Amino acid sequence: MKRQVRLRQRKREGGIAALIAAVLAFALLHGASGAAAQDAVESFEIGLSTDTIAISSDFTGARLVVFGALDNADARLLRQQRYDIVVVLVGPRRPVVVRQKERTLGVWVNRGSETFNSVPGSYALAATRPLSDITRREFRRRLSLGIQDIRLNSAAAPAPAGQPTIDKPGVAEQPRAPSLVTETEPGSAGDEPPVQSLEPDETDVYAAALRRLRERSGLFNQSVGSVEFVSPTLFRADLQLPAGLPTGQHLARAYLFKSGVFIRESSEPLWVVKTGFESMISDFATHYAVIYGFAAVALAIFTGWFGRVVFKRD
Template sequence: MLLLTLALPANAQTRVEGFEIGLSSDTVTVGSSFGSSRLVVFGALDNADQRVLRQGRYDIVVVLEGPRRDVVIRERDRFLGVWINRGSEDFNRLAQSYALASTRPLRDIAPASVLRQLTIGAQNEVLRAQQSVESSEGQVDAYAAAMLRLKTQSGLYTESIGTVEFVSQTLFRAALVLSPDLPVGRHLLRAYLFREGQLIRERSDEIWVRKTGFDNEVSVFAANYGVLYGLMAVLLAVVTGWFGRLLFRRD
């Protein structure tokens, strides 16, 4: 009985790993000359298991989600020379941009069910926002596939596998690819720590994306004087069309 009593404190001690993330700045500025770039996130493991460290079984996934809004995607078909709508699908609060970085391919980090539950991965983000309940869980139908393809082709949805690297035994850095068309506003940064396929900890932080230079002036003017901005846009289109007609007129 004495041996059992003495052993209880040792067995009761459980390891609770943690980690922290940090950014050099909580604001990202974009302008007319802004091209694709990278956002670097630094982090450190706390109370890590030395055995798991030696085996390289800790995994990090970092995600930057853009502002959310409702989106409708429509299927169009040509009928008797006219384009008509064949159907549509609603996507509720879809992230306008989605950048992911991970230590390894997601399928090697955690089971598909866990990734889907945590909405990790561009495909899972699209499926989460999809309103239709007709398709099976995790199935990508034509509308979801089209939305994912459009977002990926535009560069707004990116997945950078292997860009989270451990620079020392417990320190790591993640490089996220940012689109030149990154939407302005509040972005949410999420970081996940996995150990041997299981989620251990999650951290989050906010990043604000703002425009600079001429782009910022136009954006502010359009927001404050919407009607005047619209009239000026129409006038510019009319003048441009008239000038083009004069330039290419055949006598």
């Protein structure tokens, strides 16, 4: 794994006016909740220690270090630890079927099933504090944040071309209580079309089982206290990547919370690729399936014949 640290701090001259406008609107909305007068324009960027993770045959998991910079933070709030950072790495989303076995005529048979059309192949999360202390459940669900609240179905409407479909906070699940919409903060805007809740949350045993199974296998994991400030403006997050890390495009995303309210995010893509002999074989098996089949037969015939020649005992 390459160990290059890429710290990037893009200046956003173009968008600065828009940002100020957004912050002003934010300040106005939350003006009554105090401390809003001093809201600064925090800039928030992350960089990964590598942009590609190569999985070889002996891959038993890895640690991914995500560095990030938080500038223009309110020094007083920072001292009071009112800023919280959550960093996640979300694996490529795929449709998944969860089945439940039930005893039927004495035999355990797959009976019920539920299809989730967009389940992350993996999910690693690091946070400064327990998620329940950082922000409210409704916000976590809205942001698809945390194993218990991660979205398992994509929105009914397809994402516009070019837009990443990976955990766009804006299209997070609709909270159950409609009154919450008025409380949303800028960034996770209520300007999105209302999305039908495809998941009946906790009541869905299949969704619960999916989260539980993925967590048990290590594919979903989250740890608290694994994000720490190394200087007043620089933080690092340690993410634990499991042995069964799926290949494809992952997305590292950092969320910044101030006093329990989500204010900003930053993301970086990460590619997970297979390398080595095994990867060649699986590629070949995928792209030249018939030739692969014949090769498998030829290998078997040859091994059988060779064994006969070597161990000629009659």
